[in-house]
Amino acid sequence: MDLSSLFQDPQGFYAPDKQPSLVVHRLLSGHSLRVRLVGSHPLYGDLLWNAGRTSANYIEERADSLVAGKDVLEIGAAAGVPSVVSAICGARTVVMTDYPDPDLVDNMRQNAAEARDLIPDAGSLHVEGYKWGSPVEGLLGHLPAGAEGFDVLIMADVVYSYREHGNLISTMRQTLKRSPDSVALVIFTPYQPWLLPKTEQFFPLAEENGFRVSKIFEKVMNQVLFENDPGDETLRKTVFGYELIILSGYPCSGLSYRAHQLASAFSKTQDDLLASSPPLLKSPYKIHIVSMHDSSHPRTVYDSARAEKEARGVMYTRARRALGKDSIVILDGMNYIKGYRYQLWCEAKELGTTSCVVHVGTPVDQCIANNEARIRKRDEGNANSPPQDNGDISYPPALLENLIFRYEEPSTHSRWDRPLFTVPWSDADPPVADIWTALTGVSHPSSESATTPMADISASLSSAQISDTASVATGRTGTGTTTTRGPGKGLLQRPKIKQHQATAQPAATGTNELYAFEKRTSAIVTAIRNFTLANPSAEAAVAQSPDGRGIYIDAPESSIQIFVPAHVATTGTTDELAGAGGILALPRLQRLRRQWIGLNRAYIARAHGVEQGGIKPEQIPDAFVRFLNADFAGDAGEER
Structure with missing residues (x-):
């Protein structure tokens, strides 16, 4: 008996494998791009996703500024339409990647070959298999000589895989050029809306790893990609676009040099103002430079979160001691965390002093060169002898790279970073006049001139202590309004600083005010208690009311009656108003x-007087009765 066919599936039992298909993507230029899609595939390479089409259109619309002459990498490319469009639009190098599956990689190669006639330089488009988070040497190998990374990273419909967010971030950090002009385009559609919160977790993770996240568009497509899928239809046909930009402002930017330059310029400015006739300053400011680094807190503290936190705490304490209305404090240290700058801003507000942020805008290449110069200087000296000053101290290269990623750039959109002054590397002097006026409100002498030629900056940086980010300078302001006249500047008001409520200590509450609260509210509770003794039954009390709507109780010194709705009074666990569980039980009244x-x-409190929205003693009864009525009615916002 032949049993060979016993375990064979009948013909037609399985659906035939889906064959590759061709779709057309129409470019904005009018050309048609024919794209091949693989058949059924577990990694979704068989579809031309909305994010892919939208990414391609976004790139084509901004081709001249976004991709022309630049190096582009796409991960999770599938059919690779954004990569092909980037190559057509004149990108110098394009590397199209997806999971190293033979079918996917072969399909991308066929699409690259199909578009060859539309690409100005067909050799600029490369195809690679790549798994997210893996080593990137093979990808970087396609870059031209001297290129440090890709200018543009395309990530269309990849962040849906929330378990891969860590690997995606790793790939971004390894491949994207460390430049303020580099950008990662993250474009996606929430095809499964219930997973959108997990998808969006990618962006806080990116910010923690040194990227600035900006939403660039939100586009609703004409129709959903999967018509029968569950979930909100509008979300399923919406494409979200984000930019992730590496932040600028780096270690070894020449901050300490600028700090001492500012201190010297401020000293000269106030000397000129005091020497004028009549003097334009009542007394000179005390100028302090507070550094984060000393022999106990070298630059290597940034290798350890605990050591760095301790160093920031020491700097913060030193700044607080120096800060005052008669001083200007220049903080020279790693103020790269926006939360730390906010803390410093609060401290200045609490003391009623002005503040500003000076951002030293040095390119990353120059910062690296500065650090390498320090390393060479150290190596040329006696390796066994300690450095003579902080100017001899460099960063370990790996730490320098890490700090570049961690820097959180000051922004005029943050109130604690305003006013913000940016000092480019090429400028010989910072805008001393503007900074001085912002801090003091006093016009800067028109005779102020540049103090240091540009040629001396590089030499000075080799011997001056270089720190790592924007400084926060806090200066003087009066509690009243005073005016001064500067040469040719006219009258100028000194800035008035409103104390920051988040840090200001509230004034102690006076005993007389508390007594008024206690006395009047206790009298109302007593009145309710007396009513319940005279009318213990809720049903009877409602029956005695003039309109039957509820229970009315007169409150002493109040123009409003206490009102308990009938349905509340009669539907409790007991008919006794003051009984256990009753609507007017004494424990409940005392709690309220x-x-x-x-x-x-x-x-x-004295700090919140009547002029600032406080409560007068005679207003207490009405306010308390309204509160009780709202609670009895079950609606905290209702008033009678």
Whole structure:
């Protein structure tokens, strides 16, 4: 008996394999790009996704500024339309990648060959198999000699794979050129809307790894890609686009040199103002430079989170001691964390002093060159002897690279970074006049001139202590409004600083005010208690009311009656108003009284007087009754 066919599937039992297909993507230029898609594939290479089409259009619209003459990498390319469009638009190098599956890689190669006639330089488009998070030497090998990374990274519909976010970030950091002009385009559609929160977790992770995230567009397509899928239809046909930009402002940018330059210029400015007739300053400012680095806190503290936190704390304490209305404090250190700059801003606001941020805009190549010069200087000297000053100290190259990624660039969109002054590397002098006026409100003497020629900057940097990011300078302001007249500047008001409420200590509450709160609220609770003793039954009390809508109770010194709606009074666990579980039980009334006093305690402090929205003693009864009525009605926002 032949049993060979016993375990064979009948003919037609399985659906035939889906064959490769061809689709057309129409370029904005009018050309048609024919694209081959693989058949069924577990990695979704068989579809031309909305994000791919939208990415291609976005690139083509901005080709001259975004990709022309630049190096482009696409990961998770599938059919590779954005890569092909980048090559057509004149990119110097394009590397199209997807998972190293033979079918996917072969399909990308066929699409690259199909578009050869439309590409100005057919040799600029390369195809590679690449798994996210893997070593990138093979990808970087396609770059021209001297290129340090890719200018543009295309990531269309890849962040949906939330378990791969760490690998995606790793690939970005290894491949994207460390330049403020480099950008990663992250474009996606939430085909499964219930997973959108997990997808969006990619962006905070990117920010933690040194990228600035900006939303660039949100486009609703005409139709969904999968019509029968569940979830919000609008979300399923919406394409979101984001830019991730490496932040600028690097270590070894010449910050300490600028700090001492500012201190010297401020000293000269106030000397000129004091020497004028009549003097334009009442007294000179004390000028302090507070550095984060010393023998106990070298630059290597940034290798350890704990050591770095300790160093920042020491610097913060030193700054607080020096800060005052008669001083200008220049903070020379790694103020690269925006939260730390916010903390410094709060400190200045609490003391009523002005502040500003000076950002030293040195290109990354120059920062690296500065650091290498320090390393050479160290190696040329006696390796066994300690450095003579902080100017001899360099960063380990790996640490320098790490700090470049961690830097959080100051922005005029953040109130704690305003006013913001950027000093380019090529400028011989910072804008001393503008900074001085912003800090003091006093016009800068028109005779102020540049103090240091540009030729001396590089030489000075080799001996001056170089720190790592923008400084926050806090200066003087008066509590009142004073005016001064500068040469040719006219009258100028000194800045008035409003104390920051987040750091200001509230004034102590006066005993008289607290007594008024306690006395009047207790009197109302007593009135309610007396009513319940005279009318213990909720049903009977409602029946005695004039309109039957509820229970009305007169409150002492209040123009408003206490009101308990009938449906609330009669649907409790007991008919006794003051009984256990009753609507007017004494424990509940006392709890409500304490709650109301706690909520309004701030308004009786001296710092929150009647002129600033406080409560007058005669307003207490009405306010407390409204609170009780809202609670009895079950709606905290309702008032009678």
